[in-house]
Amino acid sequence: MHYFEDFRVGDRFRSQDHIVVEADMVAFARQFDPQSFHIDPQAAKQSIFGHLIASGWYTAALAMRLRTESGIEVAGGLIGLGLDEVRWPRPVFAGDTLHLEGEVIEVRESRSKPDRGIVRVRELAINQTGQTVMSMVTALYVPRRTVTAAGASRG
Amino acid sequence: MHYFEDFRVGDRFRSQDHIVVEADMVAFARQFDPQSFHIDPQAAKQSIFGHLIASGWYTAALAMRLRTESGIEVAGGLIGLGLDEVRWPRPVFAGDTLHLEGEVIEVRESRSKPDRGIVRVRELAINQTGQTVMSMVTALYVPRRTVTAAGASRG
Numbered sequence: 012m013h014y015f016e017d018f019r020v021g022d023r024f025r026s027q028d029h030i031v032v033e034a035d036m037v038a039f040a041r042q043f044d045p046q047s048f049h050i051d052p053q054a055a056k057q058s059i060f061g062h063l064i065a066s067g068w069y070t071a072a073l074a075m076r077l078r079t080e081s082g083i084e085v086a087g088g089l090i091g092l093g094l095d096e097v098r099w100p101r102p103v104f105a106g107d108t109l110h111l112e113g114e115v116i117e118v119r120e121s122r123s124k125p126d127r128g129i130v131r132v133r134e135l136a137i138n139q140t141g142q143t144v145m146s147m148v149t150a151l152y153v154p155r156r157t158v159t160a161a162g163a164s165r166g
Numbered sequence: 167m168h169y170f171e172d173f174r175v176g177d178r179f180r181s182q183d184h185i186v187v188e189a190d191m192v193a194f195a196r197q198f199d200p201q202s203f204h205i206d207p208q209a210a211k212q213s214i215f216g217h218l219i220a221s222g223w224y225t226a227a228l229a230m231r232l233r234t235e236s237g238i239e240v241a242g243g244l245i246g247l248g249l250d251e252v253r254w255p256r257p258v259f260a261g262d263t264l265h266l267e268g269e270v271i272e273v274r275e276s277r278s279k280p281d282r283g284i285v286r287v288r289e290l291a292i293n294q295t296g297q298t299v300m301s302m303v304t305a306l307y308v309p310r311r312t313v314t315a316a317g318a319s320r321g
């Protein structure tokens with residue numbers, strides 16, 4: 012279990028690999044992003060992508076799955092406060108193999124909650140040719156192992 | 167169909183309502199975010215939330231669905247370049263009724279592609295009591311209806 016005190020700027024992680032299955036990708040899009048270039052292979056050929064592509068939200072959901080399988084066990088769970096700088100620089104196609112890489116870029120105590128801190132991680136979802144298909148900065152809410160006396164008196 | 171020229175800063179939209187169904191919320195979490203406070207009602211009682219809550223990525227996926235049902239038909243489809251300032255200020259529970267509200271905050275031509283522009287929209291997912299459960303700024307890639315002579319010569 013990782014607590015706030017265990018994180019350092021520069022810490023890195025890498026998830027397992029995940030192969031994108033067309034049926035799963037299309038099922039997601041039918042439910043949440045039913046645009047023709049996500050669900051209809053024929054129509055997708057006429058789109059600017061020229062091919063069926065994953066919804067960016069499917070890639071985001073897969074990234075969450077990969078995050079839970081990355082081996083970073085945060086005490087209390089992976090609780091995201093927010094995201095910044097989310098980009099999808101290249102499309103994801105069925106058959107792609109994706110993994111997630113992360114690097115801690117900031118570790119700071121919560122101003123309002125002395126029993127926890129905020130760990131910001133720059134994350135990249137990367138395909139089998141090494142191209143980044145999604146990038147983001149994730150802010151995680153992480154409990155402290157120990158609460159300082161000053162913190163306890165404020166809490 | 168909306169083209170780049172049709173968007174103005176201050177334009178607003180509102181989606182339909184969507185009722186969050188526990189079975190759907192849990193099915194999503196089992197697939198993409200299998201943490202106990204998203205999938206196990208008993209364990210969720212012991213979490214800091216005290217109750218089963220939706221994965222933030224489920225809320226994000228629902229927001230995409232609501233976006234496609236908001237009545238804004240963008241020529242070529244709703245193509246997101248990226249997101250900024252994504253926050254989940256309050257949890258989403260089964261039975262909540264959510265809708266999405268958006269306001270255009272920036273309209274600018276693409277520097278590299280004269281045939282399209284970028285429209286930035288501040289969006290809020292709001293529950294039945296008027297609380298914001300997710301907020302974000304979405305950058306959409308929107309084709310121009312007309313390409314300027316200068317643009318055409320560059321394109």
